Structures are given as C-alpha cells and as structure tokens.
Amino acid sequence: MEQQELVEKIKGSIKNIEEKKNRIYFFVQDTRGNAKASIVYIYEMAMTLHKNGYSVIMLHEKNDFTSVSNWLDKEYETLIHQSVEGTNLQIAPEDILVIPEIFGYVMEQVKNLPCGKIVLCQAVDHMLETLTPGTSWSQLGFYKCITTSETLEQAISKVMKKVSVEIIQPVISEKFRKQQYPPKPIIGIHSREQREGINLIKQFYLKYPQYRFFTFRDLRGLSQEEFANSLQDCFLGVWLDYTSSFGTFPLECMKSGVPVLGRIPYTKPEWMNEKNGVWVDNPTQMSDIIADIIQTWLEDNLVPELYTEGSETAERYSDRNKFEELVLLTFSDFSNKRKEAFEAQLNPETV
Numbered sequence: 001m002e003q004q005e006l007v008e009k010i011k012g013s014i015k016n017i018e019e020k021k022n023r024i025y026f027f028v029q030d031t032r033g034n035a036k037a038s039i040v041y042i043y044e045m046a047m048t049l050h051k052n053g054y055s056v057i058m059l060h061e062k063n064d065f066t067s068v069s070n071w072l073d074k075e076y077e078t079l080i081h082q083s084v085e086g087t088n089l090q091i092a093p094e095d096i097l098v099i100p101e102i103f104g105y106v107m108e109q110v111k112n113l114p115c116g117k118i119v120l121c122q123a124v125d126h127m128l129e130t131l132t133p134g135t136s137w138s139q140l141g142f143y144k145c146i147t148t149s150e151t152l153e154q155a156i157s158k159v160m161k162k163v164s165v166e167i168i169q170p171v172i173s174e175k176f177r178k179q180q181y182p183p184k185p186i187i188g189i190h191s192r193e194q195r196e197g198i199n200l201i202k203q204f205y206l207k208y209p210q211y212r213f214f215t216f217r218d219l220r221g222l223s224q225e226e227f228a229n230s231l232q233d234c235f236l237g238v239w240l241d242y243t244s245s246f247g248t249f250p251l252e253c254m255k256s257g258v259p260v261l262g263r264i265p266y267t268k269p270e271w272m273n274e275k276n277g278v279w280v281d282n283p284t285q286m287s288d289i290i291a292d293i294i295q296t297w298l299e300d301n302l303v304p305e306l307y308t309e310g311s312e313t314a315e316r317y318s319d320r321n322k323f324e325e326l327v328l329l330t331f332s333d334f335s336n337k338r339k340e341a342f343e344a345q346l347n348p349e350t351v
Contacts, residue, residue: 010342013094017339020053022094024331026120027059027103034221035071037248038122041148041170042100043068043076048327050079057082059089071223091115094338096331099142104131111140116338119145119163123245124155124267138162144334148246151270166330170248171323172314175228176255183235185214187290188258190249191240194220196283200240204287211294219249231256235297238290240283242266250277251317254310259302261289271317276309 016022026046031039043058050056058081069077082089091097093114099106101121108131110117119142121127137145137160145165147153153165191197201216217234219227231237237253239262247269250260260277263286272279278289296302 007346009093010345013092014339014342016092016094017335017342021055022092022096022335023055023057024049024096025057025059025091025098027097027099027106029100029102030060030062030065031068033066033070035223035227037170037246038100039068040072040173040224040248041122042098042120043072043079044171044323045168045327046079047076048324049331052324052328054331056080059084061085073224094342096334096338098146100126102126102129104129104135107137107140107142108132108135113141116334117142117144118334121145121147121152121156123243124152125243125245127156127159136160136162146330149270151267152245155267168323168326168330169317170246171320172248172251172255172318173224173228174318174320175224176231176252176314177228178255178257178311179232181232183258184233185235185294186233187214187216187236187238188219188231188234188253189216189238189240190219192243194218196240197238200238200283200286204290207287208291208294211291214294228252228256231258234258236261236290236293238286239263240286242283245269247272251314255314255318257307257311259293259306259310261286261293271313273309273313275305276313277306 026042028039028042046056046058056079058079060081060083063083063085065081065083067077091113096116096118097110097113098118098120101119101123119137143163145156145163146168147156147165148167148170150167153167156165189197197218205212217230219230222230231253237250237258237260239247239250239260241247242263242265244265245267247265250262251271253260254276262277262279263283264279264281280286280289
C-alpha cells in the first residue's frame with residue numbers, strides 16, 4: 001500500500017470515529033429463546049449505544065439465530081443482527097469488537113484483526129474455559145475488559161495482567177416493581193440447573209408434607225414481563241446458583257418487595273449482606289430454612305428489615321441513567337483513544 005493511500009485510510013478511520021460511523025460489534029450467545037440475565041446486560045448496553053447514534057451490530061455464530069424479542073422487548077428487533085456463518089466479515093481498524101469471556105476460542109480466531117477489542121466478563125468461572133492453556137487476553141489483543149462489580153474486577157485483575165478493567169453495574173429493569181397486593185403462598189425458585197430446583201422441591205414436600213398447600217413456581221425461561229408479573233404473587237424467592245458472579249434474580253426479588261433465600265455463590269456478590277436476605281453456604285439446609293420462613297410468614301413475623309434492606313439494596317442497582325452514562329463514557333473513551341492512536345500515525349512528514 002502506498003504511503004498516501006495509507007494516510008487517506010487513517011484519516012478515514014479518524015473521521016468515522018468522529019462521526020460515530022465506526023461499527024461496534026457485540027458477539028452474543030444464542031439462548032434459543034430462553035431468558036438469560038447475562039444476555040440482557042449485553043443487549044441493554046448495545047441499545048444504549050444505538051439510541052445515542054452509534055452503529056451497533058449484534059454478531060452471532062449461526063444463521064438460525066432466535067430473536068431475543070421473544071422474551072425481551074420488541075424494540076431489540078431494531079438492532080442489526082449478523083451471522084458469522086458463511087460470511088466474510090469486513091471489520092475496519094476503527095471498529096470495536098466486544099466478546100464475552102466464554103468465547104475464548106473466538107478471541108483466538110480474531111486476534112489478528114486490527115480493530116479495537118474488548119472482553120465482556122460476567123463470570124470468572126468462564127474466563128479460562130475456552131482459552132488455550134497459558135493464553136491470556138492481552139496476548140490475543142484484548143487489553144480492555146468490562147465487568148459488573150468490584151469483586152469481579154479484583155478477581156480478573158489477578159489473572160489477566162496488562163488488561164484494564166472497567167466496571168459497569170447491571171441495571172434492574174423498571175418492569176420489577178413493589179407488590180401491589182398481598183402475596184400468595186407461592187415460592188418463586190430460580191436455579192442454574194433445573195434439576196437443582198426440582199430436587200429441592202421434592203425434598204421439601206417429603207420433609208414437610210404439612211406445607212403442601214404452598215406452591216413452588218419455577219421462574220426459569222420466562223419472558224422478562226412474565227417473570228416480573230410472577231414475582232408479584234410470591235411471598236419468597238429462592239436462589240440456587242453457586243456459579244453466579246453477580247446475581248440479578250435476588251435484586252429483582254428485592255425490587256419487587258419479595259424476601260430472598262439464597263445459596264452463597266463461590267464469588268460472593270458485593271451487594272450481599274446479612275440484612276438484605278437469608279444466605280446459606282450449605283444447600284442441604286435450604287428445605288429446613290424454607291419451612292422456618294413459611295411458619296414465620298404465616299405468623300406474620302417476618303423481620304421487617306428483610307424488606308427495607310432489600311429495597312435499599314435493589315435501589316442502588318436501579319439507576320438507568322447512571323448505567324447509560326457509564327456505557328457511553330466507556331465506549332466514548334475507548335473510541336477516543338483509538339482515534340489518538342490513529343492521529344499519532346499521522347506525523348507532520350506524512351500529512
């Protein structure tokens with residue numbers, strides 16, 4: 001490539017960044033129509049950028065991608081979606097590629113692309129899962145990471161050297177709202193693996209047949225609207241997810257005015273304390289604790305602090321304006337640094 005042609009390409013990249021014409025690609029997992037909090041986080045980030053004039057494209061592996069509009073709002077259909085199957089992606093140097101931590105093998109495939117690269121890490125246990133042993137993000141050209149909490153930021157920084165980590169906390173949807181009528185004898189249960197929830201329910205009914213008039217409701221796989229409405233009926237939320245690194249389900253319960261019983265994950269979320277829920281290390285205790293909570297609820301003696309502390313905790317994660325401001329600031333700063341790098345290539349002798 002001739003020197004003048006190179007200069008023009010660099011100038012074009014700078015102009016595209018200035019006019020927000022550079023593309024921001026978000027690589028997303030196909031959940032096959034099943035609701036997933038980690039995907040909500042990505043789409044809300046993408047939609048924030050889209051609404052503020054950025055050119056956003058959602059990338060997925062296969063052509064038969066199932067739209068998230070089946071369980072999220074229809075507005076997400078307005079985002080451009082593109083499959084990498086059978087296509088030759090034309091990614092420019094000024095473009096930005098955002099890849100979740102679980103797609104380590106994709107990071108290795110795109111390591112030679114000259115675009116800006118960001119890792120989106122929401123789960124430490126997936127951080128190394130698909131990477132080649134001994135390979136770090138920085139070796140693949142990913143020097144920036146976005147994560148959801150200080151706890152995760154510290155865990156990531158200990159493993160991934162030379163990578164700057166920025167925190168953007170998830171925002172709990174406005175769809176979750178305080179119960180407007182007394183709850184029913186319904187226990188909402190959410191587990192990563194369905195069998196974990198089923199086993200707990202079976203054990204509970206065998207140990208406490210006197211409480212068979214209490215109903216467990218599996219809240220997995222519901223649309224966000226159905227999920228929020230279902231919580232309106234529950235008097236208790238049960239969370240079984242020891243691999244979660246953040247945990248939106250308990251916060252959604254708290255925002256709905258529903259007390260939470262949960263198993264403490266391996267990576268304890270920073271919002272969790274002894275006042276905003278009932279938290280246990282040993283899952284075998286869960287059925288006994290549920291029975292105690294039921295009896296206390298029937299006697300109208302549940303500790304008021306569970307509700308007040310829960311509400312205050314959820315409120316700290318309900319500021320959509322703050323979430324959107326952080327998203328825009330993070331991507332604006334990243335783009336500006338890319339722009340500065342391009343400008344540095346244009347020394348006085350070549351301009």
